[in-house]
Amino acid sequence: MAVIIRTEAFDPWQVLPLYEQANLHHAGKIGATSVFVGTMRDFNDGDSVTAMHLEYYPGMTEKQLQKIIDQAAQQWQIVDAFIVHRVGDILPSQPIVLVAVWTSHRGDAFDASRFIMEALKSQAPFWKKERLLTDAERWVLKNTDGYQRQGQQHV
Template sequence: MAVTIYPDSFDPWQALQQHQDSRLQSGKFGATATFVGTMRDFNEGDDVQGMTLEHYPGMTESQLQLIIDEAAQQWPLEDSFIAHRVGPILPGEPIVLVACWSAHRAAAFDACRFLMEALKSKAPFWKKETLADNSQRWVEKNTDGYSHPPA
């Protein structure tokens, strides 16, 4: 169970591999579910050229640890890992990595989804976008994390 905040660009796949190699025992897990969030160059109909991610040092880490602990109580996980970027960030760069390891896929998938949605609603991070015309604005709401297929 680990949380890492990156002040500079990070490679989520490398972080995932490093975490798995150092924390997990080969053969003990049968499912790894991962989510990687990447910065888009558009939002709410506008071109976006960059973004600054702010956080609340201390509270951000403790909130992420709380949701990791909550997931560990709800699902039989071997391990879970959250990595999140802060600071100035450009389109195409990774923002967040969530990974869960379990014996079977159900727990890994469900816990990974839970961690991502809980992070979105509870962890103190804020995004300020710079648009194509150099104006800036705070992102005020997150998109709905669940898809709603037609009935």
């Protein structure tokens, strides 16, 4: 089980098979794989968004993501799990996050990957600043319950 934070763009469909080849040696144990890829969209709360900047707390963020995987493994029969998360400057259509979960059964794969993604969005220490089409910037703040509040700051 692994967590990777990246500052550079990545192709999830290239990263995923590399991880599988290097780490999945569980012949016959894997019956299902659930993969979620989150990409940046060009809108939020009715505004056009041209870019965003994601910041994180090195060391703490990776530990929190690993803790989330560990929590999922306590609830579902996970063979392996993998998170790749992008930080830094991100443009619309670029991948931000990859969550992959390998299990023996599809229900566990679906449920565990959903849990990991929802927990990541509400618990992991990431900070997001959006650049709007109007050249304004705003930090997007999130509560621990996953709901977001926004403040706008003009440049």
